[in-house]
Amino acid sequence: MINEAINALEDGIASLQTLLYVDAVQPLLYRLGLMGYDEDTYDALYWVIVGVLQIVVMYVVLRPLEAWFPAESWQDRKATRVDVLYTWIAKLGVFNVTFFFLLQPGFDRLQSLMAIHSVPDIQFDGLWPGVTDGPLVSFLIYLVALDFAGxxxxxxxxxxxxxxxxxxxxxxxxxxxxxxxDRNHVLDTMIQAAFFAALSLFIGVEPGQYVVLVAVGNLLQSVQHVNARVRFGRVLERVLVSPSFHRRHHAIGYGxxxxxxxxxxxxxxxWWDMLFKTASWNSAQEPTGIRDQLPPPQGRSRDYGDGWWHQQAAAIARISRRLFPAR
Ligand SMILES: [Zn+2]
Ligand SMILES: [Zn+2]
Structure with a gap:
């Protein structure tokens, strides 16, 4: 059932991709004399469609929850606007797709070198032949493996x-x-995309499956940040990270x-928080942010920036102060 639904969704996205490409993107590339980027643009379009679909689903499902059952009540939503920009940039998937397709040839070479020198295979299927044959089983194995690394x-x-x-x-x-x-520093996003794309190739995730893994992961993580009182209950909360569990991670003084x-x-x-004793199930509502953002005496009113550029630059300034402290 799930496999059929995933296949139907993939087929739908693929036909939309072809339609958009033939009717809109290809004529534009032709006009601009950029036909050399033909294939790459076609591949990238897939990610753009998946990203836009995710944003639509997020908005339709989560935004009403924020309006009806807010966890925190705000005067206005001005401070959330910059995060919308972050989301659009990230959901277009530019970084992930670049790394996955750039790294693929390198890894193919590495694998053939390993075969020549008879180094054991690093992929799960090499460790346990046949284990990744069922699409759903392999999907779950990869999800758990990548989540452990995460x-x-x-x-x-x-x-x-x-x-x-x-x-x-x-x-x-x-x-x-x-x-x-998706509110993250560009450098952080790039390092993360490179790390997970490399790891995915290393353990044998197929590119088509990688798209689904990233999309499912991103959607679930958007749910975790929702400003709504969504309770998973004692059991489900221990299976999947819930909004209150992640809100605790953002809580000043705890997270x-x-x-x-x-x-x-x-x-x-x-599970990993439970295993390595870093889990907190306390769902008491706490202000979110970083302690030094608070006014004295709790903090020192540190400014992390309002707009996208300001936030990106402020992070670089923090790093350089750390690396080269003034004498
Ligand atoms: Zn978070
Ligand atoms: Zn964190």
């Missing part, structure tokens, strides 16, 4: 100062909404402080 990746974003300076762009939003997931540099690092599955 947990540690996220924990290290909090652990290492320079990396935290980048990740702080995400945490500096004090009005967390359905748009906040990114303490000896482990915070709690609730899980990307899609809270």
């Amino acid at each position: 947990y540690w990746y996220h924990r290290w974003q909090h652990r290492f100062g320079v990396w935290w300076a980048l990740h702080a762009v995400h945490h500096s939003q004090r009005q967390m909404s359905l748009w906040t997931d 990114h402080e303490g000896t482990r540099y915070g709690c609730n690092f899980g990307v899609l599955l809270p």
Whole structure:
């Protein structure tokens, strides 16, 4: 059933891709004399369509929840606007697609070298032949494997100062909404895209499957940031990261402080937080943001920037101050 639904969705997107390409994009490329980028543009269009579909689904499903059952009440939604811009940039998938298709040839070469020198295969199917034959089984295996890597990746974003300076762009939003997931520094987005694309190739994820994995992951992460009182219940909350679980990760004083540099690092599955003792199930409502944004005495009114450019530049300034502290 799920396989058929995924196939139907893929077919639908593929026909939309061809339609848009033939009627709109190809004539434009021809006019601009850019026919050399023909194939790449066609591939990239797939991601653009998936991204736009995601934004539509997010808006239609999550925005009413924010209006009807807000977790936090705000005077206005001005502070969320910049996150909408982040979402559009990220959902066009430019970084992911570039890395996946750029890395593919390199990895093909690496694999043939490994075969020549009879190094054991790194892909799951090589470790356990046949395990990835069922599309749903392989999808779940890859999802769990990538999520495990995602947990540690996220924990290290909090652990290492320079990396935290980048990740702080995400945490500096004090009005967390359905748009906040994509609020990240460009450098952070690029490093993350390269890391997960490389890892996916390494464990044998097919490009078509990678698109679905990224899309499902992104949608679930948008749900986690929603400013709505959505309760998953005691059981489901331990299966999938819920909005209240992730809101705790953004809570000032809890989510990114303490000896482990915070709690609730899980990307899609809270299992790793449970396993490595970083889970907090406390769903008490706390203000979100970073402590030093608060006025004294709790903080020092630190400014992380309002607009996109300001936030990006402020992160670079934080990093250079860390690397080259004034004498
Ligand atoms: Zn974080
Ligand atoms: Zn977040």
